Amino acid sequence: MTSYSRAVLKISTGLRDEIVAHARRDHPDEACGVIAGPVGSDRPERFVPMLNAARSPTFYEFDSMEQLRVWREMDDCDEEPVVIYHSHTATEARPSRTDINLAGEPGAHYVLVSTRSPEETEFRSFRIVDGEVSEEPVEILG
């Protein structure tokens, strides 16, 4: 996670659909997880849905023991969290003040999904570095 100059999230249709399906499944609670990819590649490849330990419609938090296990797995496979995603279930798909304050992975794409509309799922991506948020385009690969 050395390059912070990413301007776009490139993600496969399959992974996008997995994130959306997870968010729909856990609605009205927030859903969360990561997509791991090879270190330095900026390629999200391995879908890892995480438990929302807060089980809340307004908050999410990884379970600390599950997080340790998943982070170790990534280390062992020379992977990093390329994408960290979570859903908003009643508001738009952009980082809240809390999301910004707590963002701890400056190299990750923060994907926000909103399930507030039953028909349409918003899917957006942001970088959050030192409290600064910038939205980036999402390119869906076939």
Next chain:
Amino acid sequence: MAIEARIPTILRNYTDGAKSVEGSGQTLGELFVDLDRRHEGLRARLVGEDGSLQRFVNVYLNDEDVRFLGGAETPLSDGDVITILPAVAGG
């Protein structure tokens, strides 16, 4: 007494980019004080002014979350490995 502390990306600005640093202490709290001598500012990111762990930082002793052990009072032994991870959380 050597204890290895694994540092997450977001805190490596305190360790000159090092992923892992060594320190000593009888307890986790003492280790943080020791590390802060060489990596000034690191401790404040891990514990509050009262010395208790910050809410959104996860600290593990070997394979255990120290919140389930003794928090900052958790005793340490030679060869222990401390892993620090930013909690992944938000609203």
